[in-house]
Amino acid sequence: MGTLNASAGTDLPTQAGADGGLDLRPPVWAILGIVLSLALAVPYYASVDGLLDFAKHAVGRDFVNLWTAGALIGQGRPVDIFDPQTFGAAQRALMGADFPLHFWSYPPTTLFFAAPFAGIPYLAAYAIWTALTLAALVAAARALFKNWCAVLVLVVAPSTVVNLMLGQNGYLTCALMIGGFAILHRRPVLAGVLFGLLTFKPHLGIMIPIALIALGKWRTILAAAATGVAFAAGSVAVFGWETWIAFLDLTMPYQLAFMADGTGPFTWMMPTLYMSGRLLGLPSDVAYALQLILGAAVAVIVFVAFRRGGDWRLLSALAFTAPIVASPQAFNYDMGLISVAVLLLAIPAGTDGFGRLERLAVAFAWCLPILVMVLNAAGLPVAPLALAALMAVPILRLRRQWTPSSPAVDALAQRRP
Secondary structure, eight states, rough: OOOTTTTOOOOOOTTSSSSOOOOOOOOHHHHHHHHHHHHHHHHHHOOTTOOOOOSSSSSSHHHHHHHHHHHHHHHHHHGGGHHHHHHHHHHHHOOOOTTOOOOOOOOOOGGHGGGTTTTTTTTHHHHHHHHHHHHHHHHHHHHHHHSSHHHHHHHHHHHHHHHHHTTTTTTHHHHHHHHHHHHTTHHHHHHHHHHGGGGGGGGGTTTHHHHHHHHHHHHHHHHHHHHHHHHHHHHHHHOOHHHHHHHIIIIHHHHHHHHHHOOHHHHOOOOHHHHHHTTTTTHHHHHHHHHHHHHHHHHHHHHHHHHHHHOOOHHHHHHHHHHHHSSSSOOGGGHHHHHHHHHHHHHHHHHOOOOOOHHHHHHHHHHHHHHHHHHTTOOOOOHHHHHHHHHHHHHHHHHHHOOOOSSHHHHTTTOOO
8 A cells, every 4th residue: 555645635435446445345344333223223212202211311311411401501500510419400300300310520611512402392402412413523524534425434333323322422522523633734723723622521632632742733732722721711701610610529529439439331331441440340540540551552652653644544543543542431422533533444445455353443443332332231341452453453554654665655654744
């Protein structure tokens, strides 16, 4: 495979083998994902009765948090969002006395996304949130891939279906990160703005500063920092200092305790090394220590890769995989980033094909947003191994580019934007 420089395009032709297109001979990983998605989604939505599903959660389960927060903002009670007990009581008042436990876990900047839903009926609000955030994801994916084939494949990915069912913010976080990387070289300041908005979920952006520093993208770094500060300052101006105090004093301790001691379905949804350690019986502190070591190693890998340069699609695939591997807190609804990484890896594979192990790695990672729930619940928390295998694919391909086969290839491999 010829080496491309870091600013190479990411066009995705619809025919296999045509100048680096998606491998459609056939894409077994995509077919497996569709089958799993249907097997999960069809019975779930068939179980919905009114507002509630078979387990008496609201349809679009976690969206009830954003909706409840919007209702409390409309009542002039934003501080109550960050007190788990008060928030739970408000939610039960809205949804019924026996409504299952949910709690708010986001910083006050996220209230900007909740406020517009004050006074809107639940199902309508869920539909609006899903449509708007999915539209943002589609627009960002179109900017990155420049071909509707990849966009449509992403729309039916298991990660997309999981996020739909859980009513989560995975479409939005994925759109912000995709958009930032899609325009980084052409519009570095706007890319920084998108990265700065991602600070409402900071653990998903932990590798972005490392990549930007390695690339020397100082305008993007400054724009991201300024946006993050303005985002936080805006939340203070609109919702008050008290929300940040409550977030730090009440929400954060509750969230950390829940991560360390909580049990049940939320543990099945996490593909992280930390949660795998917990499920295998390790003390929480030991699991955190292992996650910290892994995160440090991933940070070094990202810095070296972006510093040396290479095919921008491979670098982006590494960047999208790295935060899910490195962060102790990531869920299957965050794994749209993994789906994008798989698609980016499929582009250069159109010219030289996946090897057998690479095919296994991408197929498993593509289906992992659903499989992780089954595997974790069965006591087989192997998701970190699957994610490490996926991350190895762009690393090994980049290493081939860094190894000079000729003076011309060596010069091209060292070019960076």
